[in-house]
Amino acid sequence: MTRDPQFMTCQEFQEQMAELIGSGEDVNNHPHLRMCATCRALLADLQTIADAARELLPVEPPAEDLWQRIELAIQKEDSSLDPG
């Protein structure tokens, strides 16, 4: 059923990659990658994406009036907890 991983095609390797990663295997050491620049490039792309994601900063702040809404909600909650 399983072929010698050295003789996998790119298609076979890529189809199995998610499963291999899910099983905890370090795909970077996979025999197919030693011979295949295409799949190494694919993995490098994925790493580039992960690196870029880590550098993302917070987006713009919420609308100015959100604090007023929160204050109102807090007051409402406080008065329902503490009648009088």
Place this chain on the structure above:
Amino acid sequence: MPRSQAAKIPPSSPTAAEQTAVEETPPVQTVPPPPAVAEVLALAQAGDHYAFAQIYSLHKRRVYSLCLRMVGNPSEAEDLTQEAFLQLHRKIATFRGDSAFSTWLHRLSINVVLMHLRKKGLPLTSLDEAMEPTHEDGPGRSFGAPDLALTGSIDRLALERAMSDLPAGYRLIFILHDVEGYEHNEIAAMLECSVGNSKSQLHKARLKLRAALRTAIQKGEPS
């Protein structure tokens, strides 16, 4: 603890976002100079309303960003930010300082978003779908020459756009792991899935993003 925080920030110093936030206009008028963050936190825990407003100022951008990225809709994200700070107001006295406050608030906010998504009946992890290998080029062409369309840097806006187009389950895992820096075991606990599932879904999310980013590059979309 989120890796991005652990790696970049010494435990006692405020985050870059917090430092920026200190300079924002606080939501209350007649403002004294901001006391140390720890002192503000202690005051807020004791029920000081002004201190709580300061906490909001310090953390609103980060909490809102998290909500916005996770749900992809500004008004929904504001509702969730409101709910997160309401819950914070209820629970702040119980914060014991055994983790960083920002980490604690962040985790509380994630729980608010996840609860909201569960209520909406959205699956928090994507159903497995067959991923075609580098399907965007068709199998014939892509298995030949190396194809390094994404070498170098990735445009931030293009990445944000591609993230917002991801199916919800992939988006959650990608944001929690790659943007926010949570580990797979933490994500698996939050999303009630296996660690292996978290890992393989993250891989698929990155593949989908790669396809979207390459399409954007090929179309020459302005970045």
